[in-house]
Amino acid sequence: MASEKEAIAVFEKIQADVPGFIAASLVDLDSGMTLAVKTARPDFDLAAASAFNSEIIKQKFKTIKALNLKSSLEEVLFTLSDQIHMIRLVGTGSFIYLAADKAAANLAIVRSAVIRHMAGLS
């Protein structure tokens, strides 16, 4: 697992590749606590968003189990009216959460940047 410093370095690379970058965090799935954060907007409550997203992921796990699916969850993408949010699992105990401005970025750019750089988090 990457250290806080290493994770922030990864986020900085992602920020460089994603126009309209708002914020990114590495989140502990069990507690919803952030292990590392990077934000371009102080008004974006990254800690709260990360915590709520951990609950979304846990609920999704319950859904997969309820459906008796043999698949594993890799990522979740949200399209808001003005933002794009992405959650990508890192191992089994944590995930990256990224938010970007929809006017400047698109799903493909966001997804590509995260996948390209997240190897540095393992």
Place this chain on the structure above:
Amino acid sequence: MALVDPGTDQLVVRIVYDGPAYAGKSTSLRALASSLGGAIFSAGEADGRTLYFDWVDYLGGRFEGMPIRCQIVAVPGQQVLVQRRRLLLETADVVVFVVDSRRAALAENLRAFAVLRDVMRRASPPFAVVAQANKRDLPEAIGLDELRSALGDGALAMTETSAERGEGVRETFVLAVRLALDRVRELWASRTLPRVAPAIADGASLLATMRAVEEGAASTLVSVGLGGGDRRRPAESAAAAPNGPEAGAEEMPVTAGAPPRAPDASVPSGLVWPPVEGRVMVHEATRIPPRLERVRHGDWEGTSRDWHLRSPREASFFDVEEGRSALVAWARWHTAAAARLSPRCLVLARATPSSGPSGEEAGGARPVWRLWQVVQRARTLADDCRALFAEAGDEALGEGLLRVAEQRLRAEAELRAGGWLQRVDLHSLGVSPSGELSYTRFVPYPAVPPARSPTQPEEDPAGGEVRILRAELAPLLRHELAHTPRRVPGVLAALHRAAAAHGAGALGTVLQGLLLEA
């Protein structure tokens, strides 16, 4: 202490950062506060040392739909503040035990871990511990396996940090939160997770509560030790204060002269020994100003909560340099004997000129400075004995009496062998949690190794041991048997079994004899 606050629907958990002094607890909290974007509340500091605690409040994460409010507390690490440390540990949902990774700090790590283990044993449900191996950036840091092995717990979760650089601290904290949530799940599943407003919501209220508890605990100690609940005879009660060298001697005020001003933590640098810890001790000892009394020999003595102060009659000086020389000389003696002394310090303080008669002082002149010895009240072997009679069953009493007798005799061999103390006895000897014997009373001034005294052990070691136990333990046994509903045959049998189990037949026979005589 995990609970759900009904007012905010937040889960409140407490993460306690524990560890020996200088391990990096406060540094870790500062790094964590910086990383989390929180403020740190430090309740009392002296020379950069934590006196009460450091506090950080953080809202983050979620559990079962509830936001998690983390009360993050770092305890004081100094040995003299161990009771305060225990008070905080008992409230933990998880403990981060900060370990100084350097080999030179291993002994201190183990001493501190022993106290934590003791608290852990009593916690229900149990709390988890994360060992934070700190100072990993230093070249003298030993390997994690060696650290884990030294702590004696192969299953201990361990992380690596350099708190000074802010590395690893946040990851350790998040791991600790996860472990705290395990405890919460247990409470949640058993429906015993309280839903109540937290009594302590911030650092200021924790500080107020701790002070109230300590002052309340002090009252209890006083009432049990010296007042209504005290089953000891008045002479023994007086002997609870380290007003040696004579055990059991009753001290009476001699003159009515106005007392000197007691020392306080504002004493200038260079006038306290040891330099940093001493100031902490003075701060603690004089937080509630002691009431000073003139006792036999003309010494001044006072008591404040868990502390005793004494300034010998002759330890007064016209100028500070003269007093400082005396402080240094006495400190040298204390340094040499430090391993065998209970927590204490020396301080040279200005004595306020009094309006009362002080012509009895040296040279008839009014002294300006006084040298004080400040000794922390410590549990003695006599206290252990009394507690055994009060609380233990016959088997534990038998084991305990054997242990007390062995410790007393070990002290005779170890502490008096060099002749550096005039007298040790059950009322002046204490045992630390790690089993080290220490002298708990005032040290005579000036501390000069005495000539061979008539009270030294006889040539026949066995005869000397019997004499010591008869002189010191027998009166205690007589008193306790007279005041507790004990059946002597039961205690005798338990003592016999304990002696047989430990291969201490001869000592067991002596103790049985004393019990029968009592």
